[in-house]
Amino acid sequence: MTTYNEIAGRRVNFLSSDPTYVDTNSDGQVWYNSSTATLKSWLPTGTWSSGGTMGTARYGLGGAGTQTAALAFAGGATYTSLSTSTESYNGIAWTALNSMGTARYRIVSTGIGTQTAALAFGGNTQVSPSFIVTGITESWNGTSWSPVASMNTTRTSFGGAGIQTAALAFSGRISGPSFTGATESWNGSAWTTLPATNPVAKSGVGSFGTQTAAISVGGSPPTVATTNSWNGTTWTATTDYPTASYALMGFGTQTSGIVAGGDTPTATLTTIWNGTAWTATSSLPTGRDAGASTGTQTSGLITGGRAPSPTGTSIEWNFGVYSYSAAAWASGGNVNTGRTYMAGFGTQTAAIKAGGNPTTNQTESYNGSAWTNVNNLNTARSDFQACGTQTAGVGAGGYLSPGVSNATEKYNGSTWTTSGNLNTSRYNAAVFGVDTAAIIAGGGGASPVGVALSATESFNGSTWTTTPATLNTARRLTVGTGINTAGLIFSGNPGTGVTGATESYNGSAWTSVNSMNTARNALGGAGTQTASIAFGGNGPSAATESWNGTSWSNLPNMSTARLALGSATKGTQTAALAFSGFSGGILTATEEWTGEVATANSKTLTTS
Amino acid sequence: MALFIYGVASNYGKDFFTAQDRQNFFLRGFPGDVWVIGATEKGALWLAERGVEKTKAEAQAIVDGEVSKAQAAYDALPAEQKTNLNRQRPTAINLP
Numbered sequence: 062m063t064t065y066n067e068i069a070g071r072r073v074n075f076l077s078s079d080p081t082y083v084d085t086n087s088d089g090q091v092w093y094n095s096s097t098a099t100l101k102s103w104l105p106t107g108t109w110s111s112g113g114t115m116g117t118a119r120y121g122l123g124g125a126g127t128q129t130a131a132l133a134f135a136g137g138a139t140y141t142s143l144s145t146s147t148e149s150y151n152g153i154a155w156t157a158l159n160s161m162g163t164a165r166y167r168i169v170s171t172g173i174g175t176q177t178a179a180l181a182f183g184g185n186t187q188v189s190p191s192f193i194v195t196g197i198t199e200s201w202n203g204t205s206w207s208p209v210a211s212m213n214t215t216r217t218s219f220g221g222a223g224i225q226t227a228a229l230a231f232s233g234r235i236s237g238p239s240f241t242g243a244t245e246s247w248n249g250s251a252w253t254t255l256p257a258t259n260p261v262a263k264s265g266v267g268s269f270g271t272q273t274a275a276i277s278v279g280g281s282p283p284t285v286a287t288t289n290s291w292n293g294t295t296w297t298a299t300t301d302y303p304t305a306s307y308a309l310m311g312f313g314t315q316t317s318g319i320v321a322g323g324d325t326p327t328a329t330l331t332t333i334w335n336g337t338a339w340t341a342t343s344s345l346p347t348g349r350d351a352g353a354s355t356g357t358q359t360s361g362l363i364t365g366g367r368a369p370s371p372t373g374t375s376i377e378w379n380f381g382v383y384s385y386s387a388a389a390w391a392s393g394g395n396v397n398t399g400r401t402y403m404a405g406f407g408t409q410t411a412a413i414k415a416g417g418n419p420t421t422n423q424t425e426s427y428n429g430s431a432w433t434n435v436n437n438l439n440t441a442r443s444d445f446q447a448c449g450t451q452t453a454g455v456g457a458g459g460y461l462s463p464g465v466s467n468a469t470e471k472y473n474g475s476t477w478t479t480s481g482n483l484n485t486s487r488y489n490a491a492v493f494g495v496d497t498a499a500i501i502a503g504g505g506g507a508s509p510v511g512v513a514l515s516a517t518e519s520f521n522g523s524t525w526t527t528t529p530a531t532l533n534t535a536r537r538l539t540v541g542t543g544i545n546t547a548g549l550i551f552s553g554n555p556g557t558g559v560t561g562a563t564e565s566y567n568g569s570a571w572t573s574v575n576s577m578n579t580a581r582n583a584l585g586g587a588g589t590q591t592a593s594i595a596f597g598g599n600g601p602s603a604a605t606e607s608w609n610g611t612s613w614s615n616l617p618n619m620s621t622a623r624l625a626l627g628s629a630t631k632g633t634q635t636a637a638l639a640f641s642g643f644s645g646g647i648l649t650a651t652e653e654w655t656g657e658v659a660t661a662n663s664k665t666l667t668t669s
Numbered sequence: 670m671a672l673f674i675y676g677v678a679s680n681y682g683k684d685f686f687t688a689q690d691r692q693n694f695f696l697r698g699f700p701g702d703v704w705v706i707g708a709t710e711k712g713a714l715w716l717a718e719r720g721v722e723k724t725k726a727e728a729q730a731i732v733d734g735e736v737s738k739a740q741a742a743y744d745a746l747p748a749e750q751k752t753n754l755n756r757q758r759p760t761a762i763n764l765p
Contacts (some may be wrong), residue, residue, distance in 0.1 A: 091755045111692040114695075205759075214672045247710070294748070330704070356677070386688070387688075387692050388688075389688035389689075389691040389692055390688070390691060391684075391686060391687045391688040391690070392680060392682060392683060392684065392686045392687075392689065393682065393683055394679070394682040394687040395680065395682040402754070418754075428684075430683045431683070439685065444754060445755075458751070460754060462747075462749075462750065463747075463749045463750075488754075489754075489755075505753070505754075505755075510749075510752075511752070511754070511755065537755070554755055573714040582755075587673060599757070603697070618693065620686060620696050620697060620698050621698030621699070622697075642699060643739075643759075644698070644699070644740050645699065645700035645732065645735050645736045645739055645759055645762050646700040646735045646736075646738070649680075649700065650682075651679050651682070655688055
């Protein structure tokens with residue numbers, strides 16, 4: 062009998078629990094789980110999950126790029142409200158960019174180019190009272206659109222493929238009652254009509270691929286399931302789509318594609334194309350057509366479209382062993398007493414809230430679901446800051462109403478104990494590290510009261526020492542994350558207004574790095590020098606951003622905008638906690654952040 | 670079709686809204702336990718289970734009342750707190 066080792070080149074492992082999926086080298090791994098008495102293997106599957114929502118809901122729009130670096134443009138909220146809007150996507154959230162020159166919809170839905178080098182061509186510029194189609198072509202350089210040479214055949218609801226410098230257009234509607242199969246190619250500066258025409262001379266043709274290797278699928282009227290393959294010279298009929306449809310959304314290559322949705326009417330069907338056949342796979346969460354579609358067979362994105370009403374939502378396609386749940390804020394247990402400008406430290410499931418405004422010495426402890434009052438601070442204070450863990454924290458400074466504090470207290474999980482004073486009294490500073498190795502930087506000083514400080518002090522567990530390091534941007538109402546030898550400070554109030562300035566600390570000096578997208582003060586944060594998250598702030602703001610060690614990216618907003626909130630600063634970029642604060646009233650609400658979670662899927666092997 | 674549903678619901682804490690809820694529909698909280706919810710079936714069910722629906726005008730009036738109270742509280746702050754602590758007077762909030 063042939064063994065699995067002989068077939069796959071690896072043995073069937075005998076394990077007491079499922080192994081960890083490492084990477085594609087794990088594909089094909091089979092193991093026997095002795096605890097559950099099951100023979101198992103990894104199961105690659107395709108899944109759709111929610112993505113970010115565009116600012117402008119629309120259908121008949123165009124797209125470009127990848128699942129984590131995409132572009133969307135044009136489209137219409139209705140046939141009388143056509144858009145020039147351009148938005149970019151970072152895998153989490155959409156950001157508005159410079160608009161196109163010509164408002165239009167019903168352009169090629171599959172991605173043409175990248176987030177920084179895209180092409181838009183053709184479409185409807187008006188439907189009523191006159192039906193007007195265009196061949197206007199615009200080129201996107203990452204910042205703005207520029208008009209380039211127009212198409213030879215003006216058309217709308219057509220197919221296409223390619224990139225900014227090598228694109229293809231085919232089929233479509235050329236007037237109210239007239240259709241074409243004309244094919245033309247773009248070389249980066251001009252369109253050339255090619256001899257071969259697509260036999261599907263219809264509108265709503267789905268498409269994907271490249272300028273020399275594309276697929277045309279479906280179309281209407283009448284609605285067909287026809288699939289044609291383009292080799293750069295000729296069109297050849299291939300396997301029909303499983304159902305007649307149009308306004309299908311496709312992405313990938315001629316031999317490895319995904320097609321989803323379509324108007325049959327608004328369908329959920331998703332299919333995998335392997336170059337010769339269509340195979341149904343996981344359905345769209347809701348029926349959708351006429352959205353922009355971009356990416357690869359293993360990582361794609363559809364945004365906008367009709368679902369069935371015009372939408373700005375995005376859905377992400379992933380094919381592999383991992384399935385993903387989107388990042389989001391969810392409600393946590395309410396604090397017992399709402400405060401503003403309090404200290405927060407610890408983690409999402411083990412946090413401390415201490416002091417705050419109105420001036421108090423109250424302390425509360427969070428266990429991941431509920432807050433409990435615990436022993437109070439020795440010195441009541443607002444605008445207080447602290448760091449560390451729920452059982453080993455340190456807080457220093459604060460505002461005494463009136464007066465500025467230099468008092469330090471350490472928390473051991475049950476009681477606060479006084480420790481060595483700060484050298485510089487301050488409040489609303491950034492504090493990070495642990496109770497035996499902490500850094501305090503910036504804050505509002507005592508002379509004159511409120512002056513934005515740049516001074517930095519280091520704590521060794523009992524004594525604060527002023528360091529030579531000074532912030533490049535003095536600030537108060539700020540946040541710090543990390544440890545005493547690898548820290549980060551972001552945003553704040555530099556004296557007047559707000560700053561988004563971010564600085565990195567290496568244990569001896571501060572270095573300015575890229576600023577936040579939304580400058581603010583009185584915000585919350587958590588994480589490390591290279592993986593932090595920031596949320597809330599003045600406005601009040603609900604904005605959330607993540608830091609990857611180089612730059613900030615937008616994340617989904619909190620449910621309730623708030624400033625002067627507390628945060629568990631020892632939390633992580635994927636598990637953070639925000640609590641209390643102000644939003645037109647003092648809040649008791651807590652929100653818990655969970656970043657995108659990847660889960661490896663396995664299946665049990667049976668003989669059936 | 671209206672984009673939003675307006676309602677009042679008291680946030681009872683953990684699981685009042687979940688990460689899945691946030692992915693299913695638009696949700697924003699405002700003063701006075703006012704919530705603005707995306708006008709979808711899931712959003713409407715979420716509010717029906719937790720609170721009562723209001724008209725936009727009714728919801729806005731509740732928010733306005735809360736902001737007025739917050740403004741009065743700010744006005745009553747000692748001058749030293751307004752100056753030293755960079756406290757800003759709460760501004761009007763317009764519901765989407």
